[in-house]
Amino acid sequence: MNGKYTIDMTSGPFLKKILRFSVPLMFTGLLQLAYNTADTAIVGRFVGKQALAAVGSTGSLVNLFVSLFTGMSIGAGIVAARHIGEKDARAQYECVHTAMLLSIVSGVGIGIIGMSACSLMLRLMNAPADVMPLAVRYLRIYFAGSPAMMVYNFGASIIRSNGDTKRPLIILGVSGFINVLLNILFVIGLHMGVEGVAIPTIISQVLSAAAVVIYLCRFKGDCRLYISKLRFYAAELKEILRLGVPAGLQSALFSVSNVIIQSNVNSFGSSAMASISAGSNFDGYIYVCCNAVSQATMTFTSQNIGAKKYENIGRVYRLCLTVAICTGAVLSTVGYILAYRITGLFSKDPQVIELAVQRMRFIMPFFTFCPLLDVAACQLRGMGRSFEPMFVSLLGACGIRLFWVFFILPLNRTLMFLYISYPLSWAVTFFVQFALYFVFRRKLMRKAENEQTAEI
DSSP: OOGGGOOOTTSSOHHHHHHHHHHHHHHHHHHHHHHHHHHHHHHHHHTOHHHHHHHHHTHHHHHHHHHHHHHHHHHHHHHHHHHHHHTOHHHHHHHHHHHHHHHHHHHHHHHHHHHHHHHHHHHHTTOOTTTHHHHHHHHHHHHHTHHHHHHHHHHHHHHHHTTOOHHHHHHHHHHHHHHHHHHIIIIIISOOOTHHHHHHHHHHHHHHHHHHHHHHHTOOSTTOOOGGGOOOOHHHHHHHHHHHHHHHHHHHHHHHHHHHHHHHHHTTOHHHHHHHHHHSHHHHHHHHHHHHHHHHHHHHHHHHHHTTOGGGHHHHHHHHHHHHHHHHHHHHHHHHHTHHHHHHTTOOOHHHHHHHHHHHHHHGGGTTHHHHHHHHHHHHHHTTOOHHHHHHHIIIIIIHHHHIIIIIGGGSOOHHHHHTHHHHHHHHHHHHHHHHHHHHHHHHHHHHHHHHHHHO
16 A cells, blocks of 8 residues: 555665655645745735735744744654664554654644744734734634644654655645635635635644544554554653754744844834745745755665665765755746746735845845755754754854844844845855764764674
8 A cells, every 4th residue: 555655765776766755745845835825825915915914924933833843743754764764663653653642742732832922922023013913813823723733744754754755745735725725715705814814724734634644544554553552652752852852943943033033024114024925935935845855865864874774874965965956046046037926926015026026136046055954954863963953053043143133233224134144044054064964974984883893
């Protein structure tokens, strides 16, 4: 049942297998963004500028809450992939049941915290008075769907650890299409405001979570899920948290810096907020395509370490970096050339469009550094090093952006000067993580030599 979808990640040639893993994952991310883009476009064109600003300005805040917990789903995928490489059936069973119970607990936690704190956080972000009520209503509905969102993320991570990226694509494609249809019905047909895009999001998340659970319950292999046997296994929980919490903190650190930058953007008014919503959507398309390659880096590396095939790690990393660079360069060029057409999809306001185009034309030439640092971080995680990329992100990404916002930006308080903090932080963080790869790879090869000597 599952064989034609899985991939042997421990033997070459690797390029074809990396593409076979990454391309469906790219389409998964693109579909997800397309549905989110549809939400934003429908709100912007049929509800108004304030509603567009309300939905768009909540993105960094949502990521701040969600990223810490979705990092644990990354940890679950790394641990599962390693056990698959080891061919340890018992460990796979314990990992799956620990991960899925953790998804429920973390989802409930996100929902409670998010619904309780969203109003306070929006005030701290300097959300304008004309946007605040709409943003609060949107966020409270959105966070109500957190348990379903986390179940899908953890379940999809387990499925991908087996090399199957097509099933999550199919699931997301169906649930996302339903989401768009309901958006059209609720916003255009029933004349609902931000609720008209928030409620369909929850419905689609519940459907995708249910589909992932059903698939795992029918999985013919060691990663099969038995709902009645959900429990925490101490060793697996510890390993998932060891790898997942730093990964989540790294994402949260980016979100913290983005929240700070968003709060500065908010101080420029609702037109600037709306321009970020319109202009940054295409950033996400580039990021998810390259993030698919990052996931391949992490999963392939983890399986090869489990199988003790350390010699494959360098080949996998070089190929994934090359694919990410090519993908990012092509998409960035498209974004630069079509900036006016892209931003025009989200707003009819000339001021919003002009500000959005200015941002895109500045960011696009440098955007390749953003996915490259993600590939570098995922390579380190696949090697079992999750604290180091988190620490580098704290100093490189978050630290540089905070320094820029508080000490450099006051010298020239303009939107374009604010945007310089993005490429600067991306480049510094990538180069440090790239150097760390060579340090830890040398340690792994030394470990392999010691193991061979001990066997002799």
